[in-house]
Amino acid sequence: METSRSKSKRYENTKLALSILDFLLSFIFINALWFFRWNEDFANLSRDLTDSPYLAFLVFAGITGVLLGLLTLPVRFYSGFWLEHRYGLSNQSFPAWMWHQAKGAFVSLAISLPLALIFYFLLRQTGDWWWLWLGVVLFVFSVVLAQLAPILIFPLFYRFEPLEDENLVSRIRQLCQRVGLRVSAVFRFNLSKTTRKANAGFTGLGKTKRVILSDTLLDHFNADEIETVFAHELGHFHHRHIRKLLVMGFLFTFAGLFIARIAYSRWTAEFGYSLDQLEALPLLAVVLAVYGLVTTPVQNAISRHYERQADIFAVKLSGKANAFVSALEKLAEINLADREPHPVVEFLFYSHPSIAKRLALVRNLQHIQAGEK
Numbered sequence: 001m002e003t004s005r006s007k008s009k010r011y012e013n014t015k016l017a018l019s020i021l022d023f024l025l026s027f028i029f030i031n032a033l034w035f036f037r038w039n040e041d042f043a044n045l046s047r048d049l050t051d052s053p054y055l056a057f058l059v060f061a062g063i064t065g066v067l068l069g070l071l072t073l074p075v076r077f078y079s080g081f082w083l084e085h086r087y088g089l090s091n092q093s094f095p096a097w098m099w100h101q102a103k104g105a106f107v108s109l110a111i112s113l114p115l116a117l118i119f120y121f122l123l124r125q126t127g128d129w130w131w132l133w134l135g136v137v138l139f140v141f142s143v144v145l146a147q148l149a150p151i152l153i154f155p156l157f158y159r160f161e162p163l164e165d166e167n168l169v170s171r172i173r174q175l176c177q178r179v180g181l182r183v184s185a186v187f188r189f190n191l192s193k194t195t196r197k198a199n200a201g202f203t204g205l206g207k208t209k210r211v212i213l214s215d216t217l218l219d220h221f222n223a224d225e226i227e228t229v230f231a232h233e234l235g236h237f238h239h240r241h242i243r244k245l246l247v248m249g250f251l252f253t254f255a256g257l258f259i260a261r262i263a264y265s266r267w268t269a270e271f272g273y274s275l276d277q278l279e280a281l282p283l284l285a286v287v288l289a290v291y292g293l294v295t296t297p298v299q300n301a302i303s304r305h306y307e308r309q310a311d312i313f314a315v316k317l318s319g320k321a322n323a324f325v326s327a328l329e330k331l332a333e334i335n336l337a338d339r340e341p342h343p344v345v346e347f348l349f350y351s352h353p354s355i356a357k358r359l360a361l362v363r364n365l366q367h368i369q370a371g372e373k
């Protein structure tokens with residue numbers, strides 16, 4: 001009979017394999033556009049349909065985007081729907097899952113469409129400086145989106161209600177006061193409509209900053225465990241991880257766009273294309289995809305360091321190492337986390353330390369706390 005841990009490992013390995021397959025299919029498709037000269041066919045078709053360069057760009061992006069979506073749809077269906085039901089993690093019917101995906105696609109389109117037009121405008125109007133202005137736009141947009149998402153986007157997918165457990169709200173607010181954090185409210189949201197997994201965190205910036213706790217967390221964890229999970233999130237605030245991640249994202253984005261500008265300018269000159277020529281755009285996508293592939297492990301390593309800091313802070317702030325160990329054990333069980341992934345897999349793909357390493361860290365702190373008592 002399959003053990004819980006072997007089931008978790010098989011689930012995580014399957015999810016990882018599907019994620020890699022999704023990336024490979026996307027990367028192969030982008031290169032195929034160039035190799036089979038589909039980029040020229042799609043570009044000519046786009047220009048035949050409209051005289052506007054911006055509409056032609058949208059048609060070109062739409063054609064390639066739809067084809068790529070169709071190519072990767074089986075993988076995303078298998079990963080997002082079938083696999084989650086196979087392992088008993090999803091609560092969604094197929095129509096509900098489709099509606100959820102449709103809303104996600106609509107929101108993604110509403111966000112990406114203006115950004116795409118701004119990108120193409122900068123490419124046409126600012127020459128070799130397009131990367132700098134685009135980086136500024138993306139940074140400002142990410143900050144604005146972080147502020148607006150809790151009140152405009154998240155409610156499209158889940159129902160948020162003020163947490164009615166006054167005792168728990170009081171404990172959370174007391175923790176916030178100890179670290180000098182002001183939050184507008186503490187909310188419960190119905191994550192159970194889509195999954196049995198549990199989650200908690202902060203959303204928003206400035207006046208829209210709020211605490212969100214999933215109903216799956218509230219229903220299956222006791223108050224001490226929830227307090228330690230939230231204390232972990234406060235660790236990110238205490239160590240200014242959100243700001244650091246914004247700065248890190250800013251630097252990685254600018255570096256990536258600068259590298260892309262150098263490679264893209266050389267390639268377009270070599271093949272006789274102008275920077276804004278539709279046929280050349282897949283070259284830019286290839287550069288950015290490779291850059292993301294190379295830098296993701298670096299960003300994950302930084303993220304794991306931040307998560308360790310937050311774990312340590314959670315134990316020190318709450319003083320409840322036992323409850324935090326119990327919470328991590330439950331999260332691993334509910335989320336089907338692979339407790340001990342292969343070191344290479346963890347290095348390349350994990351934004352959090354493995355559960356085994358997190359538990360070892362917290363238990364070491366647990367012994368220290370016991371010794372101090």
